[in-house]
Amino acid sequence: MIQLLAPDGTRTPHDEFDAVLDGSAGGGGDDDLQTPERLRGYYRDMVMIRAADLEATSLQRQGQLGLWASALGQEAAQIGAGHASRAHDYLVPTYREHGVAWARGIEPWRLLEMFRGISHGGWDPAELRTHPYMIVLGSQAPHAVGYAMGLQRDGLVGTGDRDTDTAVLALFGDGASSEGEVAESFTFAASFQAPTVFYTQNNQWAISVPTAVQSRVPLAQRSRGWGIPSVRVDGNDVLAVMGAVRSALDAARAGEGPRFIEAVTYRMAAHTTSDDASRYRPGAEEQEWAEKDPILRLRRHLEQLGEIGEDYVKRCDEEGHDLAMQLHHHIHGMEDPDPVMIFDHVYAEPHPVVDAEREQYLEYAAQFEDEETAR
Incomplete structure (x- = not known):
């Protein structure tokens, strides 16, 4: 498993991913993803989306949302993937990609309106290059491959033009990776060398079924029988995620075919607000993963670089609180449609x-x- 940031914030060099992150790979030297300013931005993004996530859970408990699927603990896996994609790439999410949505410019209130049952889509997928949330497990994969095959037929793959070449990022969870739709999508993607990056966030639990029961080998190996290269990264490490996703998308855009990424992370909350994780998940496991918190990890790294102070941390926390209150008042003030x-x-x-x-x-x-x- 590739890791660039240890839980204590220590940075480990990685030749391939470092070249991708600083923009020296592929002639993109103007696209450095790991400047101190950007690292602070990723930290703020994760703090903001966690605040929105926690408020959404509270709103569901107040009867304001029908359901909520928390991404608590998966912030790095999502913020990293969202920022690693280019603006013209197309993303196909599940129902838990709140950090990806944030990175793509989708306001949290649009997500909450969907879970309230008022909005039937939430945003214009053509404008934001992000498909509406999809709740059917594994359904993202065939949609993504079909879109990617369309890109090939439109001549938008492998031209060598950075502003033209486009790839598709299909996001799904570890449980969905067991679905037949994913296997069928691997077949089509491999056969037609479709520019698709399959990205699974292994948060250790498919509701109450642990990953060890779903697969006897790492999930990253699932695509290799189709000849699809894969990589396994620490999903709580925002830099490792960004390096893996950017590298895979670059390859897909260049016409090198599909890729598969397993981001190993942890769902700190229940599967949804209708689930009780305490019935199947040991407390010792939760405590172990709490020490790997992605937000705390990036903060420690920035502290080691001398690029973050208490004032910035406090300001981010205050902005997160303000966002939560805005969401609270927005949802409470909504009227049900006809x-x-x-x-x-x-x-x-x-x-x-x-x-x-x-x-x-x-x-x-x-x-x-x-x-x-x-x-």
Whole structure:
């Protein structure tokens, strides 16, 4: 497993990833991803998204959200992957990629509106080059490969033009990597050398099933039978993640085919707010991973570099609190939409079946209005 930042913040050199991170690989010398300013920015990003994540859990407990899937502890795996992609790459997430969304410019309130059941998409995927959240396990993979094959047919792969060549990042969890859709996607991606990077965050638990039960070998080996190169990185190390994802995306854009990355991390919270992790997960394991906290790790590294002080740490914490309060008031202040609206955007043009279903619903809803009037 490749690690550039140890839990105590110590930096270990890595020839390949260091060249990718500082921009010297591939002629991108103007794209240094590990300047002190950028490292402080990654720290702030992780603090902000964790604050939003914790507030979302509180809002669900208050009955303001129907469900919430926390990414607590996976901040480095997500912020690193989001910032490693280029603006014109296309990302296909699951339902837990809150840090990736933040890195792509998607405001947290858009995520919360989806989990409240008000928004049916949240953002324009064409504008932000990020697909809407997908809750069906493994479904990201075939969508991503199909999009990548389309890029090939549009001549947007392997041209040598950095501003033209495009790759697709498919994100899914360790549990989803056991799904048939992922295996089928490996087949298509390998057969057609589609510019797809498969990125799994191994957070150790597929709900209550540990990774050791899902696979007898590291998940990184799953793609090798298809001839897809893979790498295993420390998912709590934002620099290792960025190096792995940037390197894989560069290769995919250049026409070198698909890649697979396993980011080894940990889900500090429950699978979702409907889960009770204490029923299956030992406390000693949680404490062990708490010592590997990705935010604390990057802070220690910056302290060793002399590039962060208490004032900056305090300011980030205050900004995180302010964001949480903004989300709190935004969600509490929302009004539920008219239920009839759900029929309005099923098709671009009017459709007789949808029209009939709308009328049936209106008749059904009118029964309750009549009962209320009678009282």
